[in-house]
Amino acid sequence: MSSAAITRPSIEPDLVLPSRGRVGMFTLIAAETAIFTIFVVAYIFYIGKSVSGPLPEDVLELPIFNTVCLLSSSLTIHLAVKALRNAKVGAFGLSWFVTIALGVTFLVGTGREWQRLIFEKGLTISTNLFGTTYYSLVGLHAFHVTVGLILLAIGMVFALLGKVKQEHSERAEIFSLYWHFVDTVWVIVFTVVYVIGR
């Protein structure tokens, strides 16, 4: 630094650049947001346009328990990251595990909802416009939850092997951005599908 000061006019301090992981993840989230926006727009555009039943008001039930599970998983992953930042590896593992459990509960809940809709109500993706848009939007979200769960599970394996240390807290935090995003998308999906669309 001192040698540089001779040649440099030293008018500004050295650049502080943002972390690659964060910027990369935020950019990816922006792209994902655009994809979800198109699906949400299609859903809203097609509300009430189905020419045959079953219709959302007849078959959809509010997935309150599911929603509570998924949204609380945002809190638990936040606690996990915070614990890791403070080098509390045990607390990290516990919160991380609870996050996985809540995510799995959500997916199972979605699966049961779909089972009911398909086998009891006779609604499939090809039944009508509602079916097409509903399964696409909720399915796209469930796919993102699944990807998140796979990544969470990989993190859990490392945690169980004792490989997760304090210095990995930034990685955990960057992943948690993705998980928070998936939860935020659910708030929108819930509002559009179960509140406005019903």
Place this chain on the structure above:
Amino acid sequence: MASETIALNRVNQDTRPIGDRLHDWVVTVDHKKLGILYILYALVFLVIGGIEATIMRIQLIVPHNHFVSPEVFNRMFTMHGTTMIFFVTMPILFGFGTYLIPLMIGTRDMAFPRLNALSFWLTAFGGLLLYYSFIGGSGLYGAGNAPDVGWFAYAPLTARAFSPGHSTDFWTLGLLVSGFGSIGTAVNFITTILCMRCSGMTLGKMPLLAWMNLVMAGMVILAVSPLTAAQMMLSIDRYLGGHFFDAQAGGSAVLWMHFFWIFGHPEVYVLVIPAFAFISEIIPVFSRKPIFGYPVMVAATVCIGFVSMSVWAHHMFTVGMSSYGNSFFVITTMIVGIPTGIKIFNWIGTMWGGKIQFKAPMLFCIAFLFQFLIAGLTGIMLSAAPFNWQLTASYFVVAHFHYMIVGGILFAVFGAFYYWFPKMSGRMYSETLAQWHFWLFLTGFHLTFDFMHIPGILGMPRRIYTYEPGRGWEIWNLIVTIGVVFQIAGVLVFVFNLLKSLVKGESAGSDPWDAWTLEWSTTSPPPEYNFAKIPVVMSRRPLWDIKHPEDPDWKYE
């Protein structure tokens, strides 16, 4: 130390068997190799797309021609459009960006080198998937066929009932896969530019090429993702019996148009902004002046980025939007002309009073300025809804956007080729051949695309496979096709020049143009680590500062 390492690498590369060296290219995560792979891959598809265009032009040279059947003609214009946009222009621009951005911002690689490799191979396999439709389009039991739904694939033509077989599926999947590649590249560009700049390079000191690629990458994120979503919906319709674009079940064909053009129009700017980037780097060097109005250039680019996200429905004036919708898209489309005009004036301002050197890169840039201006003016004409009602889907539109893509973007890409070829290969190209390429291609371009406007005004619709004599279209179509011959000749000279210079060209040295950005401070071609010592910059023209310590730029910026 550094020179020893370079020497060792050279020895290693020369003695290893060719299989090992090719293996290196397949598994590489080096941004320079990936950049060159992108460019070579795009050049292959440029030739394929060019052959498709030539087939169409031969078919249209005289009325009632029987060179190809109507079915083949439909496949040709679909494949030509899709190939040229997704598998030529995008990869070639991504290739230059991948190669140049880390060098220009003074770093050793992209932010995510493995993502970089993944993005390239996704794009590459997307193209192969599209072309596999020639073999597997009918599911291998028939002779096979390619997609024939046009490059924007309007519903309901893409429904199973009207596009049986798998050709449309290959189209969808090819674009879906390459779309993921594009998004990966855009994530990488943004992260690299924001997080990897060398010491002293604030955003305001970044080369304009990096700025414009940053804006381009942001637009890819916001524009290619909707296409990806729309392709997913189309796949759901075709494979799972969904009804997104199925009008009989209440779906809407117009929704596909909106989704496609929400991608399709920003895409034009995704392609042209990197072309602006080349122009903004080449014109100052060959005018021997710094760029005129750097902050305004940046502001205009960002402005184009924003405004171009809200102009898409000017492709849809004839589908029956409300008058408010039409007016909105007329106004936003015309507004894009303002920042674009600012750019043209800035480039002219850079040349004004400069010592202009008319070498090949500069010639292509000057031609770009004129042709881009005309393409912009016909764009303003088409943006007026009543005028658009008359001329939409005619050869006037075809001439307009080819003026933009060939006369603008392709000319800029050729300029960039000649400008950075010495850096990438370490050898100089032949200036004589480059001038031949320029004048041949310029003649061909103007013969083809100037005269293509006229049959459009006379009412010739696009995408017809033949036409009746006696409508006044014959002479124009004849001239248009003759222009193709000159363009092919120009491209052949270009390819010959590249190959010859690679083998026999003079050594270029690290800085043949006496240029000012960081890529010229390292050897040609650059070593794998780019810079032995990460540079420190104090102004927008770091090499000027080094060459002129008595009068450095940072005194004035």
